[in-house]
Amino acid sequence: MSSSVRVTRTSSSRLSETALETAQFGTIFSDHMLIANFENGQWREAEIIPYGPLPLPPAPIALHHGQTVFEGLKAHRTLDGRIAMFRPSENCARLNRSAARLVMPEVPASLFLNGIAELVRLDREWIPEREGGALYIRPVYFAIDESLQVRPSSQYRLVVLTCPVGPYFAGRINLVVEERYVRAFPGGTGDIKPAGNYAGSLLASCEAQERGYQNVLWLDGIERRFIEECGMMNVFFVIDGAVVTPPLSGTILPGVTRDSVLTLLRDMGKTIEERPVAIDEVFELYAAGRLTEAAGVGTAATIAPIGRIGYRNREIELAPVGSDSLLERVRMKLEAIRTGRETDRHSWLMYL
Numbered sequence: 001m002s003s004s005v006r007v008t009r010t011s012s013s014r015l016s017e018t019a020l021e022t023a024q025f026g027t028i029f030s031d032h033m034l035i036a037n038f039e040n041g042q043w044r045e046a047e048i049i050p051y052g053p054l055p056l057p058p059a060p061i062a063l064h065h066g067q068t069v070f071e072g073l074k075a076h077r078t079l080d081g082r083i084a085m086f087r088p089s090e091n092c093a094r095l096n097r098s099a100a101r102l103v104m105p106e107v108p109a110s111l112f113l114n115g116i117a118e119l120v121r122l123d124r125e126w127i128p129e130r131e132g133g134a135l136y137i138r139p140v141y142f143a144i145d146e147s148l149q150v151r152p153s154s155q156y157r158l159v160v161l162t163c164p165v166g167p168y169f170a171g172r173i174n175l176v177v178e179e180r181y182v183r184a185f186p187g188g189t190g191d192i193k194p195a196g197n198y199a200g201s202l203l204a205s206c207e208a209q210e211r212g213y214q215n216v217l218w219l220d221g222i223e224r225r226f227i228e229e230c231g232m233m234n235v236f237f238v239i240d241g242a243v244v245t246p247p248l249s250g251t252i253l254p255g256v257t258r259d260s261v262l263t264l265l266r267d268m269g270k271t272i273e274e275r276p277v278a279i280d281e282v283f284e285l286y287a288a289g290r291l292t293e294a295a296g297v298g299t300a301a302t303i304a305p306i307g308r309i310g311y312r313n314r315e316i317e318l319a320p321v322g323s324d325s326l327l328e329r330v331r332m333k334l335e336a337i338r339t340g341r342e343t344d345r346h347s348w349l350m351y352l
């Protein structure tokens, strides 16, 4: 793929075995970053420069009024030694849906895809070789006009960072149902990725952690009855052997992993129900032995099985997943496609 990215290489790489093997998710950054600026109504040539601080005036609109959106995707090694990104065009499309909602200009797909491809190629040594290892790619796109007026900026910056990562969660996740705070509401920004959504969710996750859970199970903002997402992931249940997930009704982020999981389940001929799932229903079905699996799905974790769910003064605990569990089989299938062990029938991999 051709690219018009100007590259300035670092003179001293920070790459180390320790960084690759032990880095906690998103805490160690690779040697380079991509920067592109939007000024005077157009995108300037993108640049790759050594990772480091960026000058920031005190009054960019992004900082004061939150005109900032971001994405998250991964590049990884395949078994034949090549490097691939997983469905990057989907992240580009979602970044632009987020941008449109916050009145930000579209990021050209060529800039996003070529720029990231060039960045990953340059820092390819940072992709861990261990199983489940990947280079997490974080595009962040923000308003840089210096102004305290509440208005869309005229100038913007796209920055792309990468981090070596291992598997996100070790083991099952435990969640508590959140009844006080809401993540999203109809007409809001729950179906896109502005930074503010995540700031708004921090108090709920901190309180959940104080209570011994990793994160929350979000309910809808109107009735506080229907399950929407879990932490920063989409949620799936297996009920009577069918896979059930809440529908994309405008308050749920359309996850790339969610879509991939649904596609694979259809390929496997499984029954899928995209329908509202009430929290009471989950507890009733569990008691009747009809709810057998639940998992959070997203780029960082891929498919993370759910262990305990706390709700008011009750708690349920799902049985540990075996290799015969449905969602575990989908996880393994996804992993086989990612690594090239299984044919990529849907052309999800973009090889670099």
Ligand SMILES: Cc1ncc(COP(=O)(O)O)c(C=O)c1O
Residues within 6 Å of the ligand: 072, 229, 231, 232, 233, 234, 253, 254, 255, 256, 257, 258, 297, 298, 299, 300
């Ligand atoms: C709120 C939320 N839901 C779901 C997801 C999963 O989306 P994806 O599979 O595209 O990573 C994410 C991660 O981006 C998220 O932040």
